[in-house]
Amino acid sequence: MSPSSLHALLIILFLGSAHALKVPFRVNDVLPVLPHGISWPLLNNLHSAVDLLPSFVAAVPPDNDSVQWRAACFYDNQASLEFTAPGHDDADGLGGAVLRLKTEAAHSWTCMDLYVFATPYRITWDYYFSAREHTLKFDSWEDPAELEYVKRHGVSVFLMPSGMLGTLLSLVDVLPLFSNTAWGQNANLDFLKKHMGATFEKRIQPWRATVDPADVHSGDFLAVSKIRGRWGGFETLEKWVTGAFAGHTAVCLKDEMGNLWVGESGHENEKGEEIIVVIPWHEWWTLALKDNSNPQIALLPLHPELRARFNSTAAWEYARSMSGKPYGYHNMIFSWIDTVADNYPPPLDAHLVISVMSMWTRMQPAYAANMWNEALNKRLGTEVYLDVGLQ
Numbered sequence: 001m002s003p004s005s006l007h008a009l010l011i012i013l014f015l016g017s018a019h020a021l022k023v024p025f026r027v028n029d030v031l032p033v034l035p036h037g038i039s040w041p042l043l044n045n046l047h048s049a050v051d052l053l054p055s056f057v058a059a060v061p062p063d064n065d066s067v068q069w070r071a072a073c074f075y076d077n078q079a080s081l082e083f084t085a086p087g088h089d090d091a092d093g094l095g096g097a098v099l100r101l102k103t104e105a106a107h108s109w110t111c112m113d114l115y116v117f118a119t120p121y122r123i124t125w126d127y128y129f130s131a132r133e134h135t136l137k138f139d140s141w142e143d144p145a146e147l148e149y150v151k152r153h154g155v156s157v158f159l160m161p162s163g164m165l166g167t168l169l170s171l172v173d174v175l176p177l178f179s180n181t182a183w184g185q186n187a188n189l190d191f192l193k194k195h196m197g198a199t200f201e202k203r204i205q206p207w208r209a210t211v212d213p214a215d216v217h218s219g220d221f222l223a224v225s226k227i228r229g230r231w232g233g234f235e236t237l238e239k240w241v242t243g244a245f246a247g248h249t250a251v252c253l254k255d256e257m258g259n260l261w262v263g264e265s266g267h268e269n270e271k272g273e274e275i276i277v278v279i280p281w282h283e284w285w286t287l288a289l290k291d292n293s294n295p296q297i298a299l300l301p302l303h304p305e306l307r308a309r310f311n312s313t314a315a316w317e318y319a320r321s322m323s324g325k326p327y328g329y330h331n332m333i334f335s336w337i338d339t340v341a342d343n344y345p346p347p348l349d350a351h352l353v354i355s356v357m358s359m360w361t362r363m364q365p366a367y368a369a370n371m372w373n374e375a376l377n378k379r380l381g382t383e384v385y386l387d388v389g390l391q
């Protein structure tokens, strides 16, 4: 994988999340405490798919200016963002911010508005059913890039349709998977154990094996399992929804000169497109060692009987015919989503996927475009490219 694709491709639930101990918010901390005796509208009361879409209402600008909008429950809403100095626990000294949100003019005594606040690095939510000033604290930015993003674009605010609370709560299990921290990595390992019964046993040192290319043959298989950061979170979900125990695979090929190559999809070309490549083994291995998604790599030799039958000429012919072809985003989602609602293991469901897709399209338009625009265009026989663009 090219480094930029590592940072890029978060799929179904890819909004970054909070840090481990210096935590702006641990997801659990921001879970709304549900008042007893209030019966929340249920998802199946929804009238149409549009009811499920979170709507982007505002980007709260970074300069303490306020922004206003009208919501479903409160007609007058106003928010502003003020940067705060680094606190004691803020090792990186990036500081944080306070988002002030004023809700007024509720249309009834019992209504409430549910919001999602997002940067590409985190997502959190809150709900309001009283007219007053509310504050939301970002204790510290996760990364200098997050601070830079917020300085330029502010914090995005999405209004959730009523009834989405349950859906949002189900994100709790999933959001930490995308955190590029030891906490995020443990969240991935715990998730795989809990939902798939898959365990990772710590091997003895050295953790980086030395592979002699002479021992590797055409047809030997590389099964890769990334467990950290956005790719880690993505692969964890991919394993879970497909039932596979690897998140990515590649194949070894030897040429007539005895040089070892790796055939793999997902490398960036000069134009920034993700393509299929055949690259020298040492180049592949160097990239794998540098990969911050902490890939666990299993080199699986072909069974001797199968190796004897492996037609290297045909394999090379095929690899050469595929080299340079697009990554395969157009098939990625639909290789495992092939029913309207039955492909998602709980707590993931179609509603959640739709919500996250629409938020993601807003936050990471380029990658959203790869994923569903290509896929939908292919299936509908169209060539429509949405240019969502951040403001």
Ligand SMILES: *[C@@H]1O[C@H](CO)[C@@H](O)[C@H](O)[C@H]1NC(C)=O
Residues within 6 Å of the ligand: 064, 080, 082
């Ligand atoms: C930002 O706005 C708040 C509320 O209007 C105000 O109390 C605060 O002093 C402002 N901060 C700056 C740095 O202007």
Ligand SMILES: *[C@@H]1O[C@H](CO)[C@@H](O)[C@H](O)[C@H]1NC(C)=O
Residues within 6 Å of the ligand: 311, 312, 313, 314, 317
């Ligand atoms: C191997 O593949 C090549 C190319 O497709 C083919 O011409 C050849 O007959 C195959 N060899 C065997 C032993 O099947």
